[in-house]
Amino acid sequence: MNPLPPSIILQAQTLHKSFDSIHAVNGVSLSIKRGEIYGLLGPNGAGKSTMLHLISTLLQPDKGKIIIENLSPTKAPAAIKMLMGVVPQEIALYEDLSARENLAFWGGLYRVQPDLLRQQIDKTLELVGLKERQNDPLRTYSGGMKRRINIAAALLHNPKILLMDEPTVGVDPQSRNHVFEVIEQLQRQGMTILYTTHYMEEAERLCERIGIMDNGRIIAEGTVEELKSQFAIENILSLQLNAKQEYVVSLLNDLGIGCKYITEKKSLQIPTRDIRHTLCQILPILSKQEIAISRIDTQTADLEHVFLQLTGKRLRDQ
Amino acid sequence: MIFHLFRKDLLLFLKDKKSIVLTFLLPIILISLFAYAFGGLGAKSSVSPLDLIVVDQDRTPLAKELIRALDSNANVQVIPMHLPAARASILRGKNTAALILPKGWSQALETGDTLPPEIIYDQARKAEVSMLMPTLTGIYFSTISRITIPKSITLFLDKNYPNLPADIKNSIIQTPIIPPSSPQEKSNQFKMTSVVGVAHSSHLGLIQAIAGTAIMMLLFSVAALGTSLLEEEEKGTMNRLLMAPFSSTLILYSKMLFTFFIAVIQLIIMFVFAWLAVGLDVPSHLVSTFLMIVVTALAISSFGIFLAAVSSTRQQAQSLSTLIILIMSAVGGSMIPLFIMPPIMKKIAICSVNYWGIQGFYDIFWRNLSLWDILPRMSVLLIIGISMTTLSIFLFTRRMSRRR
Ligand SMILES: Nc1ncnc2c1ncn2[C@@H]1O[C@H](COP(=O)(O)OP(=O)(O)O)[C@@H](O)[C@H]1O
Ligand SMILES: [Mg+2]
Numbered sequence: 038m039n040p041l042p043p044s045i046i047l048q049a050q051t052l053h054k055s056f057d058s059i060h061a062v063n064g065v066s067l068s069i070k071r072g073e074i075y076g077l078l079g080p081n082g083a084g085k086s087t088m089l090h091l092i093s094t095l096l097q098p099d100k101g102k103i104i105i106e107n108l109s110p111t112k113a114p115a116a117i118k119m120l121m122g123v124v125p126q127e128i129a130l131y132e133d134l135s136a137r138e139n140l141a142f143w144g145g146l147y148r149v150q151p152d153l154l155r156q157q158i159d160k161t162l163e164l165v166g167l168k169e170r171q172n173d174p175l176r177t178y179s180g181g182m183k184r185r186i187n188i189a190a191a192l193l194h195n196p197k198i199l200l201m202d203e204p205t206v207g208v209d210p211q212s213r214n215h216v217f218e219v220i221e222q223l224q225r226q227g228m229t230i231l232y233t234t235h236y237m238e239e240a241e242r243l244c245e246r247i248g249i250m251d252n253g254r255i256i257a258e259g260t261v262e263e264l265k266s267q268f269a270i271e272n273i274l275s276l277q278l279n280a281k282q283e284y285v286v287s288l289l290n291d292l293g294i295g296c297k298y299i300t301e302k303k304s305l306q307i308p309t310r311d312i313r314h315t316l317c318q319i320l321p322i323l324s325k326q327e328i329a330i331s332r333i334d335t336q337t338a339d340l341e342h343v344f345l346q347l348t349g350k351r352l353r354d355q
Numbered sequence: 356m357i358f359h360l361f362r363k364d365l366l367l368f369l370k371d372k373k374s375i376v377l378t379f380l381l382p383i384i385l386i387s388l389f390a391y392a393f394g395g396l397g398a399k400s401s402v403s404p405l406d407l408i409v410v411d412q413d414r415t416p417l418a419k420e421l422i423r424a425l426d427s428n429a430n431v432q433v434i435p436m437h438l439p440a441a442r443a444s445i446l447r448g449k450n451t452a453a454l455i456l457p458k459g460w461s462q463a464l465e466t467g468d469t470l471p472p473e474i475i476y477d478q479a480r481k482a483e484v485s486m487l488m489p490t491l492t493g494i495y496f497s498t499i500s501r502i503t504i505p506k507s508i509t510l511f512l513d514k515n516y517p518n519l520p521a522d523i524k525n526s527i528i529q530t531p532i533i534p535p536s537s538p539q540e541k542s543n544q545f546k547m548t549s550v551v552g553v554a555h556s557s558h559l560g561l562i563q564a565i566a567g568t569a570i571m572m573l574l575f576s577v578a579a580l581g582t583s584l585l586e587e588e589e590k591g592t593m594n595r596l597l598m599a600p601f602s603s604t605l606i607l608y609s610k611m612l613f614t615f616f617i618a619v620i621q622l623i624i625m626f627v628f629a630w631l632a633v634g635l636d637v638p639s640h641l642v643s644t645f646l647m648i649v650v651t652a653l654a655i656s657s658f659g660i661f662l663a664a665v666s667s668t669r670q671q672a673q674s675l676s677t678l679i680i681l682i683m684s685a686v687g688g689s690m691i692p693l694f695i696m697p698p699i700m701k702k703i704a705i706c707s708v709n710y711w712g713i714q715g716f717y718d719i720f721w722r723n724l725s726l727w728d729i730l731p732r733m734s735v736l737l738i739i740g741i742s743m744t745t746l747s748i749f750l751f752t753r754r755m756s757r758r759r
Contacts, residue, residue: 093598097759118600129591131363133370142363146356146599174370190595 040107046071046229047092047198052101054087061087063253064101069198069231074224076244077233077255078340080350084253085233086126089202092231093123105198119147122196124204128183129190130175136162136186137171144193154193161189164219181212188219199223199230205239217243237340247340251348261340268343271308274315276323277332278303285328289319356601360609361616364583368617374579378621382572383628389564404432405487408441408453417461421498425454430490445475451483452476454491464502467510505529559721560692565629566716567689570709571680572625573618573655578676580614581659585669603755607748611660618652640719643726647719650733651712653740658708661743664750683707711735 041048047069054062061084069075077085090096092103094110094117103110110117130139140158149157162168165185175183188204201220205213220243224230234240240247241261248255249264257264278285285305286298294315296307309315312335323330344350368374407425411418426433434450441453455473463470472495476484505528512524584607587593596606626644630637637644662679666672684690686700687709693701704710715732718724 090594095594095598095759115600118598121598123595123598125591125594127591129595131367131592133367134363138366142359142366143595143599145359146596146601148356148600 041104044070046106047231048104049088049092050102050104052088052091052103053099054091054096055099060253062091062098065253065255067248067255067258069229072224072227072229073245074220074230074232074243076240076247077231077250078235078237078240078247079250080235083250085250086202088250089123089200089231089233093121093200094118119194120197122191122194122199124188124191124199124201126202126206128187130183130186132176133174135172135174136167136178139175139186140190140193143190147194149194157193157195161192164192164222165189166215181208184208184212185216185219188216192223197229199228201230201232203234205234205236237344241340249340249344249347256347257343264340264343265338266310268346271310272312272338273336274307274309274312275334275336276305276307276330277334278305279329279331285323285326288322288326292318292322294319356605357609357612360606361613364610364613374576378576378617379624382568382621382625385568385572386565386625386629387632389568404430405483406432406434406450407487407491408434408436408444408450410436410438410441410453410455412438412458413456413460415461417464417499417502418456421456421495424494424498425491428490428494431487442475445477448477451480452487461502464499465506467506559694561633561635562717562720563688563692563713565625565633565635566713567692567709569622569625570651570655570712571684571689573621573652574658574680574684574708576621577614577618577656577659578662578672578680580610580617581663582666582669582672582676584610584660584663585666585672589669597755604748604752607660607751611656611744614656614659615652618656619648622648622652635720643719643729646726646733647715647729650736650740651715654708654711654736654743657740657743657747661747664747664754683709688713708736708739711739
């Protein structure tokens with residue numbers, strides 16, 4: 038086994054995993070850099086959870102291998118498990134126990150010394166903002182609060198790598214922001230985070246690098262900017278004109294500016310990478326032709342467009 | 356680590372009021388009920404007097420004397436009534452039997468005619484009537500003998516020695532043949548001795564009730580604990596456990612240990628209760644009772660774990676366990692005592708855990724066997740426990756490796 042470069046903490050090499058006829062993970066390779074937040078973005082059923090289960094050793098790959106801190110899960114499962122904290126997609130906690138009892142149990146599984154564990158629990162409860170409620174049974178918590186404890190339970194042994202499987206599903210916006218802040222704080226403390234989600238806004242906000250997943254494959258990978266410039270070249274500049282003036286299209290085309298005119302909206306649509314630059318280019322032309330503009334709209338490209346571009350389908354059904 | 360997992364299960368158990376009630380209180384209530392039904396509760400005053408209606412149509416001093424003699428017997432409570440009321444009362448099931456002394460009854464005794472007293476009773480309560488009869492006949496004949504014996508002696512003397520002088524004849528007749536004695540003693544004309552079960556005042560029905568109920572309830576609570584393993588899978592906590600750095604078989608061991616622990620506690624509580632409340636003689640059999648509790652708990656908790664290992668969902672485990680428990684309890688003697696079942700059922704019973712458990716407790720409390728003699732029975736339970744556990748571990752390990 039070749040050692041990983043020091044900057045890489047986790048590497049997956051052409052992982053395959055099938056369930057009966059479903060090829061849930063179909064040859065995925067990825068490298069996660071030390072200290073980054075890496076996002077796996079994809080719709081339901083893309084294979085994100087299966088990826089996380091493979092990395093967390095809950096599942097065994099049919100093919101391919103995983104290296105974490107130069108350790109192999111088959112050779113040193115316990116050591117690898119100690120390095121990782123896992124936030125499962127479902128809330129995997131005991132509802133009848135209090136938050137503190139839950140954390141004491143889950144932390145204890147990682148052989149944290151009792152004194153240290155007590156400190157860790159205090160610190161983590163503070164981090165997720167549930168210290169006041171720590172002795173109430175989880176049954177009495179809201180969905181968002183349970184999610185926060187679900188995260189806390191993965192942090193007690195101070196893992197180097199945190200795997201988070203859609204940790205904000207069903208969380209109200211306020212709790213969601215709280216969760217983001219927690220994640221950002223963890224990153225500042227030096228934790229490496231693998232984050233799966235089907236919300237592109239989350240991936241955009243949190244993740245330095247993103248792997249877009251669909252049908253068990255990573256179909257694109259890079260920083261948000263890289264992905265946008267690579268696949269969703271265009272922002273859309275749309276100008277609403279006063280009159281039917283289709284001839285403007287050919288005028289602009291002659292100048293090398295691609296655009297189209299949508300008659301019923303009386304709207305000129307101009308895809309561009311640089312809205313300001315394009316605007317400066319075309320405004321003088323339009324004024325020369327004495328064409329009045331009643332409205333200017335811009336539509337910036339986001340990962341949704343990237344995904345649309347890549348797969349021809351939307352990330353979420355709206 | 357096992358202890359850490361064990362403590363979590365204990366904590367969860369203690370937080371669940373419903374399961375505590377089901378595990379500890381319900382069996383105690385059931386034992387009390389069954390024990391009461393089997394007549395073991397409050398053993399000392401257990402022989403309540405049997406009621407007997409007496410319809411006195413004769414109204415002679417002799418009749419009154421008979422009624423007084425019956426009434427003074429501790430086993431009989433005389434209720435005087437008129438005939439129609441007596442009939443109605445028996446028909447309605449309020450009383451068991453009525454003794455009717457017809458008009459001219461004592462007259463007939465004097466003259467040597469036959470006018471026997473009549474007993475009317477409820478066919479359904481034959482058992483009670485047959486318990487009443489020895490006392491009744493004893494008192495009846497000892498009372499009327501004061502008339503009938505001199506009568507028959509007179510007849511005998513008149514026939515064989517017609518010329519005997521009157522004063523000699525009288526002195527013969529008045530010679531006491533039956534020594535005077537209290538009515539109480541008269542009713543116990545036979546001393547009955549049962550060879551089993553008397554040494555420790557234990558009652559067969561009581562032991563049956565306690566052991567049978569205990570084992571059936573234990574099966575239920577153990578099945579519930581076993582299915583908690585499947586609950587962990589359904590709730591996702593199993594995944595989290597599997598991601599922690601220890602072997603997955605520890606999860607099964609800790610569940611097994613916890614189930615065994617609860618089973619032992621449950622049995623101890625039930626037997627302590629049986630000792631304190633219904634007088635089961637636990638202290639004289641402390642060691643064998645404890646060992647028996649341990650092997651029974653082992654066999655039964657292995658059943659719970661086995662159930663969880665073969666079922667794929669909690670729902671399935673629950674319906675499967677209810678079915679198996681009810682069948683095993685029915686054939687194994689938890690519901691109906693085995694000693695009243697036909698021989699074929701006794702053979703089938705061997706297939707149930709209940710059978711071995713109940714028989715073991717019979718051996719201790721009824722047959723009074725020594726620890727040495729009970730060992731074979733205990734080994735059967737031990738073997739059941741160990742083999743079921745081994746099988747469960749195998750099945751569980753296979754399942755865990757399949758899901759990877
Ligand atoms: N244990 C399993 N058994 C059978 N099929 C599974 C199992 N886990 C996941 N799958 C299937 O694999 C595919 C990927 O699932 P998953 O990894 O959960 O996707 P995601 O987390 O991206 O929504 C889905 O089609 C899902 O139905
Ligand atoms: Mg998922």
